[in-house]
Amino acid sequence: MRWFARRCLFYVFAIWVALTLNFLLPRLMPGDPAGGVLARLSPSQIQANPGIIQTYRALLGGGNKSVWQDYIAYLHRLTHFNLGISTSNYPAPVSEVIGRTLPYSIALVGVAVLLAFIIGTGIGMIAAWKRGGTVDTVFVPALMGLGAFPAFFTALLCVYFFGLKLGWFPIQHAYASGLVPGFNWAFVASALRHGELPVLVIMAAFTGGWVLNMRTVMINTISEDYVAMAQAKGLKDRRVMTRYAGRNAILPPLNGFAAQFAGAVGGLVFVEYVFSYPGAGLTLQQAALGNDYPLTQGLLLVFAFAVIVANFAMDMLNFLLDPRVRAS
Amino acid sequence: MSQLQPLLEPEVTPLSVPAPRKHHRIPGWLSLLFENPKSRFGLVLIGFMILVAVIAPWISVNNPTDFNILATRQAPSWNHLFGTTDQGSDIFSQVVLGTRRSLILGASAALLATTLAATLGILAAYSGGIIDEIVNFLTNVFLVIPTIPLLIVISGYLNARGMTTMILVLGLTLWAFEARILRGQALSLKSRDFVHASKVAGESTRRIVFGEIMPNMISRIAAAFVLVFYIALLVDAGLEFLGLGDTTHVSWGMVLYWAQTNSTVLQGEWWPFLFPGLALVTTVVGLVFLLAGIDELSNPRLRTMKTKKRKKASR
Numbered sequence: 001m002r003w004f005a006r007r008c009l010f011y012v013f014a015i016w017v018a019l020t021l022n023f024l025l026p027r028l029m030p031g032d033p034a035g036g037v038l039a040r041l042s043p044s045q046i047q048a049n050p051g052i053i054q055t056y057r058a059l060l061g062g063g064n065k066s067v068w069q070d071y072i073a074y075l076h077r078l079t080h081f082n083l084g085i086s087t088s089n090y091p092a093p094v095s096e097v098i099g100r101t102l103p104y105s106i107a108l109v110g111v112a113v114l115l116a117f118i119i120g121t122g123i124g125m126i127a128a129w130k131r132g133g134t135v136d137t138v139f140v141p142a143l144m145g146l147g148a149f150p151a152f153f154t155a156l157l158c159v160y161f162f163g164l165k166l167g168w169f170p171i172q173h174a175y176a177s178g179l180v181p182g183f184n185w186a187f188v189a190s191a192l193r194h195g196e197l198p199v200l201v202i203m204a205a206f207t208g209g210w211v212l213n214m215r216t217v218m219i220n221t222i223s224e225d226y227v228a229m230a231q232a233k234g235l236k237d238r239r240v241m242t243r244y245a246g247r248n249a250i251l252p253p254l255n256g257f258a259a260q261f262a263g264a265v266g267g268l269v270f271v272e273y274v275f276s277y278p279g280a281g282l283t284l285q286q287a288a289l290g291n292d293y294p295l296t297q298g299l300l301l302v303f304a305f306a307v308i309v310a311n312f313a314m315d316m317l318n319f320l321l322d323p324r325v326r327a328s
Numbered sequence: 329m330s331q332l333q334p335l336l337e338p339e340v341t342p343l344s345v346p347a348p349r350k351h352h353r354i355p356g357w358l359s360l361l362f363e364n365p366k367s368r369f370g371l372v373l374i375g376f377m378i379l380v381a382v383i384a385p386w387i388s389v390n391n392p393t394d395f396n397i398l399a400t401r402q403a404p405s406w407n408h409l410f411g412t413t414d415q416g417s418d419i420f421s422q423v424v425l426g427t428r429r430s431l432i433l434g435a436s437a438a439l440l441a442t443t444l445a446a447t448l449g450i451l452a453a454y455s456g457g458i459i460d461e462i463v464n465f466l467t468n469v470f471l472v473i474p475t476i477p478l479l480i481v482i483s484g485y486l487n488a489r490g491m492t493t494m495i496l497v498l499g500l501t502l503w504a505f506e507a508r509i510l511r512g513q514a515l516s517l518k519s520r521d522f523v524h525a526s527k528v529a530g531e532s533t534r535r536i537v538f539g540e541i542m543p544n545m546i547s548r549i550a551a552a553f554v555l556v557f558y559i560a561l562l563v564d565a566g567l568e569f570l571g572l573g574d575t576t577h578v579s580w581g582m583v584l585y586w587a588q589t590n591s592t593v594l595q596g597e598w599w600p601f602l603f604p605g606l607a608l609v610t611t612v613v614g615l616v617f618l619l620a621g622i623d624e625l626s627n628p629r630l631r632t633m634k635t636k637k638r639k640k641a642s643r
Contacts, residue, residue: 017469171594262474270566273588285480296481296484307472
């Protein structure tokens with residue numbers, strides 16, 4: 001229970017650091033970010049929203065209030081999920097823009113990371129079991145090489161070869177034009193079809209890491225006595241590999257899951273950009289280019305929050321799976 | 329037979345001792361790296377990229393960003409080895425000149441991050457107590473904030489995105505996971521006899537950290553340096569690709585950015601993105617193989633070659 005409390009405390013603190021970093025960044029930067037945003041608003045927009053100047057000053061600094069007052073106001077607005085108004089999607093609030101784009105990103109990253117984990121650990125397990133075998137000498141270097149490819153480069157190559165030249169996949173956007181997002185078969189089928197290539201690209205970038213981690217841990221596990229014992233008992237090779245060695249080797253790589261997820265969130269931005277996929281990653285890139293600071297701040301918070309939640313979920317899973325953690 | 333194996337092992341290891349003595353000029357660590365096939369491959373690739381960076385001004389045209397309306401969107405030919413952009417600039421010159429920036433930026437950012445990480449990580453592990461708690465806490469917090477979105481937001485705020493700024497930003501954001509690796513390594517060294525001995529001998533903390541523990545972790549530190557080197561390269565090119573770079577300079581990321589902005593891929597032009605991408609991949613693959621080689625040298629269990637040979641010897 002003490003362990004549990006400590007972890008919770010850590011995550012609360014991590015969220016606070018993310019919030020505060022978000023608050024401090026624009027104030028630490030040279031120049032006047034708030035001035036930049038306000039200059040982009042037209043006079044009629046300012047007239048229609050009487051409080052907008054104060055809101056941006058509180059968000060980005062440069063007003064006549066003290067930093068502490070700004071900070072309190074900032075935290076207060078966050079408790080109401082008020083992230084301000086997106087200047088590039090005027091007059092939509094930031095929370096609405098995020099709510100519209102985030103589901104696409106969650107689907108993309110969720111499917112890709114899960115598949116990469118299952119396939120990667122499987123290959124890593126077999127590679128370690130039959131060291132120097134076909135899987136070890138062909139798949140491991142190939143996936144390692146693919147992992148060295150930057151996600152955007154793999155994405156560009158895939159768009160060119162599989163999309164443009166071979167015509168196997170659609171290459172732009174999240175669904176065919178003319179469809180209205182909703183729970184009908186035509187939309188879901190189109191969305192799935194458009195997600196295939198982006199998911200494959202993210203998988204290509206992240207499977208290699210799992211393979212390498214699993215292989216390293218598995219090599220150490222294989223030399224344990226209980227594995228030799230299981231083999232001496234005459235159990236089937238496959239059973240020893242999965243139930244005895246693999247089952248014990250999977251915990252350390254699983255601990256890296258949250259870090260892989262954080263990496264995949266980063267890779268997502270590039271993949272969405274290349275595919276013009278209307279998710280949160282593409283929105284972040286466009287907001288950063290268009291100086292839409294309220295939106296970049298809001299998205300950074302959402303991404304940080306997602307990674308923190310992933311970390312927390314992994315900790316809980318670890319707690320369930322590993323008796324050593326429970327005992328300590 | 330199996331009991332004799334450990335004694336036989338030194339004879340079959342590829343790392344025989346007399347070999348480095350033959351060529352006097354090459355330092356020991358370099359010849360070690362050359363004897364491992366993985367790191368040798370990596371060193372050859374990196375050596376090639378360094379060579380390109382050094383001779384870049386002699387093999388490129390004078391003004392790589394010059395536009396030429398008569399030669400736009402040309403596929404690779406003898407006149408333009410890597411083809412031209414939609415402004416008619418020579419992509420070969422841009423890629424070759426971009427090599428310098430990438431290598432210098434990656435190495436500098438890695439140096440900054442490694443210095444920070446090694447100092448903080450080892451100091452924390454050795455001192456223990458409250459210092460260790462604080463450093464460990466800080467690194468863990470840094471690790472849960474996703475780096476790429478953070479860097480995108482920071483670059484969005486920056487007005488000047490010159491090389492020095494990017495080195496500082498990358499170095500200061502990438503040190504955390506390196507510090508975690510190095511701290512873990514230092515923790516296992518901390519309770520070794522030689523550390524206790526120097527403590528008893530009355531050596532100062534600074535001397536124990538920098539003079540005793542650090543030299544014993546040099547292969548780990550080198551591995552961490554190489555890791556951050558290629559991550560910094562990738563991240564910098566990625567940010568530029570997203571349009572968050574300095575549009576006035578020449579680099580791989582900028583060539584890729586213009587290729588994407590002008591949607592050259594969708595028009596079937598493969599050369600504006602293929603060549604800068606390949607340059608990036610070549611460098612990164614070189615560094616990844618070098619890293620794998622260093623890992624194998626410091627952790628003999630990972631070597632595949634050796635086990636194969638041992639099996640043959642035992643038959």
